[in-house]
Amino acid sequence: MRAVDLIQKKRDGQELTSNEIKWLVEGYVAGTVPDYQMSAFAMAVYFKGMATREISDLTMNMVKTGQEFDLSAINGIKVDKHSTGGVGDKVTLILAPLVASFGVPVAKMSGRGLGHTGGTLDKLEAIKGYQVERSQDDFIKQVQDIGVSVIGQSNQLVKADKLLYALRDVTATVDTIPLIASSVMSKKIAAGADAILLDVTVGEGAFMKTVEEARELAQTMVDLGKAVGRKTVAVITDMSQPLGRAIGNRLEILEALEILQGQGRQDITHFICELAQIMLGLADIEKTVEEIRKHLENGQALAKFEEMVVAQGGDLEDLYRPVNVAHVVDIPAQESGVISALPAMEFGLFAMRLGAGRAVKSDDLDYETGIVFEKKVGDSVQKGEIVAKVYTNGKISSELVTEFQKYVKMNDRVQCLREIIEIIS
Ligand code: URA
Secondary structure, three states: OOHHHHHHHHHOOOOOOHHHHHHHHHHHHHOOOOHHHHHHHHHHHHHHOOOHHHHHHHHHHHHOOOOOOOOOOOOOOOEEEEEOOOOOOOHHHHHHHHHHOOOOOEEEEEOOOOOOOOOHHHHHOOOOOOOOOOOHHHHHHHHHHHOEEEEEOOOOOOHHHHHHHHHHHOOOOOOOHHHHHHHHHHHHHHHOOOEEEEEEEEOOOOOEOOHHHHHHHHHHHHHHHHHOOOEEEEEEEEOOOOOOOEEOHHHHHHHHHHHHOOOOOHHHHHHHHHHHHHHHHHOOOOOOHHHHHHHHHOOHHHHHHHHHHHHOOOOHHHHOOOOOOOEEEEEEOOOOEEEEEOOHHHHHHHHHHHHHOOOOOOOOOOOOOEEEEOOOOOOEEOOOOEEEEEEEOOOOOHHHHHHHHHHOEEOOOOOOOOOEEEEEO
16 A cells, blocks of 8 residues: 555545555554655545544544553443633533542543643643653552542553644644544543543634534544443533633632632533533433532532542642732723623633743743633623733733733623533433
8 A cells, every 4th residue: 555545545535445544544653654644644634524434443543553541440430521622621620520529430631731722731730749640550549549530641542643633733734523533532432431521612712613513523523432332422612712710720720629619600610510410420320410519519529639639749738829920910891891702712822922821832831820810701891890810920011901901802792601502412
């Protein structure tokens, strides 16, 4: 076989056979198919798409390029969760211990942030001492002992995705359904959970810009999961504005603590309880949202989170420390009225420039910086009232305030206010 023939076949809109896909994936990981040919193939997929059978072949061949975690030593139905990326998305920090507080084991591998999106690992590393690298044995032991662990994705998992994702990132081929679905699901399948909740984000700050696209991605991933015997449910969720109040690693840890103490904003608290309800349902436990919320109010979820932090080397005193930055800048509303949009992408990039995110993978983070919104879309404000606070270690200038204010849209049609737009199962 020759890579050029497979590229041409896809370029011309034809389906590749199972053998051809296997050859391509194995060759790429072995280094016999070079980056430039894989880039051309990814671009051909971007324009011509893939049939369901091709996506399934691609996914399963990717799974085979690395270690497959065996979680069978952990009793019970192991549930996992994955988000396709967002701004201010601290959901895992709350959801994992919340679900575990009902006795359902959560063994979760998370990733780092890039560009406007944040990553759960970076947030956890904002806690002094927290270890995200764990051997498979330690990971399993911790879930057996306390019911929850959130670690970094093993380097041994799905080698094809590591290579291909880095290539897609620099060849404008990330945002295509066959490649996102195979990337996400190969990792979820290899990570070994019995049941998977997929959070497919849609909107300005997400890869999927329309609900139709998000629905197609969600259905593709649900079908892939089910085909290999994993219970899989997807929720399509709004990412047109940042999730919750905070963007920035330490600030998001503090917001997660607020929610874990039952003192978070109603919207994000309710949303997380709904996700927990679906995850518990995947583990055959039926609970109402109110019953789930009780575990936030009575400290059971918080206690589980603290147990996890301690088990992974984190310092509990540091966990509750306030942020430490040189300046906190108030952003006043420029006019009175209703906030109609807070574009997630713009604020994600704004926080990135403060040091809370990475423009390129090698960038260092400033864990303390970021944004806290005092108002969200749909809230009324008076002119001069504080809309948000910017936490920065950089120099402060009037341009910083003006730039922020430029992104706050007022008195227009209010965009989506539902967190869960649709459930696909
Ligand atoms: N998240 C992933 O893991 N892979 C993608 O391709 C996109 C989002």
